[in-house]
Amino acid sequence: MLKEEALKYMGHRGQKLTPDMEQALDECILEVKQYGNFKAVTKEFSLSHSPLKIDELELELDYEDIKTYFKGCTSCLVIACTLGIGLERRIKYWSKVNMSRSVMMDAVASAYLEECCDQYEATLDLKERTYRFAPGYGDLPLELNIPLGNALNISKVIGVTRTRSGLFLPQKSMLGLIGIGAENLKRSCGNCIRREQCELRKEGLRCYKTD
Ligand code: SF4
Numbered sequence: 001m002l003k004e005e006a007l008k009y010m011g012h013r014g015q016k017l018t019p020d021m022e023q024a025l026d027e028c029i030l031e032v033k034q035y036g037n038f039k040a041v042t043k044e045f046s047l048s049h050s051p052l053k054i055d056e057l058e059l060e061l062d063y064e065d066i067k068t069y070f071k072g073c074t075s076c077l078v079i080a081c082t083l084g085i086g087l088e089r090r091i092k093y094w095s096k097v098n099m100s101r102s103v104m105m106d107a108v109a110s111a112y113l114e115e116c117c118d119q120y121e122a123t124l125d126l127k128e129r130t131y132r133f134a135p136g137y138g139d140l141p142l143e144l145n146i147p148l149g150n151a152l153n154i155s156k157v158i159g160v161t162r163t164r165s166g167l168f169l170p171q172k173s174m175l176g177l178i179g180i181g182a183e184n185l186k187r188s189c190g191n192c193i194r195r196e197q198c199e200l201r202k203e204g205l206r207c208y209k210t211d
Helices: 002-009 019-035 064-069 085-097 099-123 142-151
Strands: 039-048 075-082 173-180
Touching: 002 019, 002 099, 019 085, 019 099, 039 099, 075 099, 075 142, 085 099, 099 173, 142 173
Parallel strands: none
Antiparallel strands: 039 075, 075 173
């Protein structure tokens, strides 16, 4: 499954892999797992509506997409996680000695971060909840990573810093919001604000794991 997800990040659309590529991917998966050090932190905040706001942070979320997803939610859980600096350095090392290997490592690391975050989220046993929604998705600006990351103290707790525009360092880090208290909203193309533009969907693929 990790291999399939990594291939999506690499832009593969079901083409047959050569034995060399299979082997390189297997090696990258082993290496990403070896160098990755998954860490996560979460915090729950209460929400008020009209305007949508995270109360404790006095942070307005006046964005149409998240207003749609958070309709009826009473609180929101913010999750931040990372695979750590060791993996970042390893990917940089490959970028100096073998660029295509570095690109493959990067794709595997992105898929592995999603997988680790999904597994972590499953341990939280959240009931009525939306799916994870990250700044940079839909109309939610990337810059929100800054106040939300500060609220979770991510630089101290999991060793993640941000650029002024909200990009994470190490890059294989993410921050997401989950609305709590409304009807379960599962990730599906039918619920997705990107469905009209989404290239994956047009090709019959999905960004999420299907059973
Ligand atoms: S695959 Fe479906 S759920 Fe994923 S981004 Fe595209 S439209 Fe949205």
